[in-house]
Amino acid sequence: MKVKRHEYDSMDRTLAIFRHAKKKALGSLHIHEVYIDECQDNHIMDIALILKVFDRTSSIFFAGDIAQCIAKGSSFRFQDLQALIYQWELTRKNDNILKPKLFDLNINYRSHNGILKLAASVVKLIQYLFPNSIDQLSSERSEVDGPLPIIFDGFEEEYFNIFVNNNRPDEPTFTYDICREMKCRKRKKQSSFVEFGADQVIIVRNEVVKSRVTELVGKGAMVLTVLDAKGMEFNDVLLYNFFTDSPAQRKV
Incomplete structure (x- = not known):
């Protein structure tokens, strides 16, 4: 299908460079050392291409987080x-073969233990159910304690109206509880309008849900997909229907 449409993706591009590299060496770039962050977002083929530029393993430093491996x-x-x-290293035909070293950076300075414990429990489930799909690394921890995330059962899309309507005295009680737990800022006047700022976000599974929720909240809140929110930081996060909207159930 891609050939008929004359389309290509990132892997096709990498393979094309590989084919060219067989005819002409890539060593003329004269790069002495490289630091690659977020390496989990790269395919192994991409990293193999990067290795062709260097003549020794000690020239390369990789850093990444397998828990953030969300690229399709x-x-x-x-x-x-x-x-x-x-x-x-074996292909270099050198007697001094360097074995790559792996070490964990398991102290998280950007979150607290309440969130990290929940995240670690999800990672452990993946390790148990799919042991060959993820590395067996030590759990992240923080030097700061904090509460566990709150799960709200029975949340309906209509409750998002609280972000756009300011005269709704009949709003469900637990909707106010959500806002209180998330420490959302309210306007000075007495109303049910909840003001979301740059420190708060609603995260959804995909673009379809993002469009639907954005229509409901308007400009009252920031709505992002998981990919949109990657690498960003917020004080308050509402993760909406993450499992309900998962495509995994359609593959069973």
């Missing part, structure tokens, strides 16, 4: 990266 089609593991680098 990517199943990054540090085990695979280690194996790739080791095999690359």
Whole structure:
């Protein structure tokens, strides 16, 4: 289908460069060292191409977080990266083969233990149910304690009206509880309007849900998908219907 439409993706581009590299070496770039952050967002093929530029493993430093591996089609593991680098070292035909070192940075300075414990429990489930799909790394921890995230059962889309309507005395009680728990700022005048700012966000599963929720809240709140919110920080987060809108149930 891609050939008929003359389309290509990032993997096609990488393979094209590889084919060119067989005819002409890539060593003329004269890059001495490189630091690659968020390496989990790269395919192993992309990293293999990067390795062709260097003549020794000690020139490269990778950093990443497997829990943030959310790119479609990517199943990054540090085990695979280690194996790739080791095999690359063997092709150098050098007696001094360097084995890549792996170490954990498991102290999180951007969150508290309440959230990290919940995140760790999800990662442990993945490790138990799909042991070969994720690295076995130590759990993240924080030097700051905090409350566990709150789960609201029975939340309906109509409750998002609280973000746009300011004269709704009949709003469900637990909607106010949500806003109180999230420490949302209210206007000085007595009303049911909840003001979301740059420190608060509603995160949804995909673009379809994002469009639907955006229509409901208007400019009353920031709505982002998981991909949109990657790398961003917020004080208050409402994760809406993350499992309900998951495509996994359609594959069973």
